[in-house]
Amino acid sequence: MKIILNTPALPGSRAGNRATADRWCRLLEQAGHRVFVVTEYNNEPCDLYIALHAWRSHEAVLRFRDRNPETPIIVVLTGTDIYDHQYRYPEQTLHSMALADCLVGLHHRVGRDIPERFVPKLVTVLQSADRPGGNAGVDTRHFDVCVIGHLREEKDPLRAAIAARTLPPGSTIRVLNAGKAHSQDWARRAIAEQEANPRFQWLGEIDRPSTHQLMNRCRAMVISSVMEGGANVVSEACRAGLPVIASDISGNIGLLGEDYPGYFRVGDEADLAKVLLWAEQSPEYLGELTDRVTELASCFVPEAEQAALLTAIEKARAKGDRLNP
Incomplete structure (x- = not known):
């Protein structure tokens, strides 16, 4: 599939969400998909749209859904979405959740921390990491x-x-x-x-x-x-x-x-x-x-993260009963 992955973090940024977007791009390309990481959605067509942040990406998600009513959307819930924005900006944050065909949470307790009506859409994707290289020794003096x-x-x-x-x-x-x-x-x-x-x-x-x-x-x-x-x-x-x-x-x-x-x-x-x-x-x-x-x-490990991502994609494609915004 052609996948657009939208993150507000600019290329070269060391912000966590940029690292997530770049890593997911690699993992999904390894699985055979074509992935385009963007910081703004400019109305390009695709087979699947992934938005990092429910609140920050709300306008892009709304515009994408309006232009592509049948194309699946995945919205990735960040910490600020779950523990701040859904309370400070509930209209936009919860609307993004409602428009999504699948929600991705990055830890196992997200289902406890979002409205119950959205839990059936949720897939947990644990972020992977490489085993650190190098051989720096422990400082035994401290x-x-x-x-x-x-x-x-x-x-x-x-x-x-x-x-x-x-x-x-x-x-x-x-x-x-x-x-x-x-x-x-x-x-x-x-x-x-x-x-x-x-x-x-x-x-x-x-x-x-x-x-x-x-x-x-x-x-x-x-x-x-x-x-x-x-x-x-x-x-x-x-x-x-x-x-x-x-x-x-x-x-x-x-x-x-x-x-x-x-x-x-x-x-x-x-x-x-x-x-x-x-x-x-x-x-x-x-x-x-x-x-x-x-x-x-x-x-x-990357293999586990990739498998969870592919599960989220299948859930989004299946769509199920999308909640009315």
């Missing part, structure tokens, strides 16, 4: 913990640094934060934290090989987000066998599982500090986290 992701409000990116301030003097924990500042204010905050906190270093935006090297040298990764639609960095950590310490939000639990032992209360630096210290001081606990992410790694 217990390095990485935080990987852009510095913006939803990510709560300095929570681990704030938690590290409260650790006892004997702790060797350091927090290494890799990510582009979303604004000048976030850059100023990261620089100020680095100057005041000897346990924190902001690395700025780094490329993929450098990210893999960072994962290889660290003992654990913290994902402290207040909202996530299914973070690809969790997939990367699992494929790397890197223990994950995660905020207990739906988007993290939907990837790591209800009984995963590495959660802390979202936004609670005191609770995060306890988990970090436990990971540093207890080889048994750190080993348990390592075993759990290693077990999960097979869920995040």
Whole structure:
């Protein structure tokens, strides 16, 4: 089929949704489809239309459906769609969901977090990741913990640094934060934290090989987000066998599982500090986290993501009973 995949993230962007679009393009082309990744829909015909974001893509989805009433549409639900926009902008966000023939969620709990009437349309596609290459060794003098992701409000990116301030003097924990500042204010905050906190270093935006090297040298990764639609960095950590310490939000639990032992209360630096210290001081606990992410790694291989995407396409093509907007 000819597939148009619409994402608001520009070519060359390191935003997660651009990475998703480019990766899906490769996986679908490997399955024999012709895929065109666009940032704006310009009324081109196709056999299937995929829109990343229900709210941001609402006008494009509406225009596509009006011009192509029989062509299947897949709408991919992002974290901001599910945990913000469906409440702040319900008319547009829910209208996109209604117009879609299939909805894609990126973690296993999305069905709990959207209106029940849309759940029959839902297919879960877990994002895959390559196994990190490189051979950077662990720094045995320190217990390095990485935080990987852009510095913006939803990510709560300095929570681990704030938690590290409260650790006892004997702790060797350091927090290494890799990510582009979303604004000048976030850059100023990261620089100020680095100057005041000897346990924190902001690395700025780094490329993929450098990210893999960072994962290889660290003992654990913290994902402290207040909202996530299914973070690809969790997939990367699992494929790397890197223990994950995660905020207990739906988007993290939907990837790591209800009984995963590495959660802390979202936004609670005191609770995060306890988990970090436990990971540093207890080889048994750190080993348990390592075993759990290693077990999960097979869920995040490209073959599994490709198979789930093809299932979503078949569901969209079957159409079923489309809800009236």
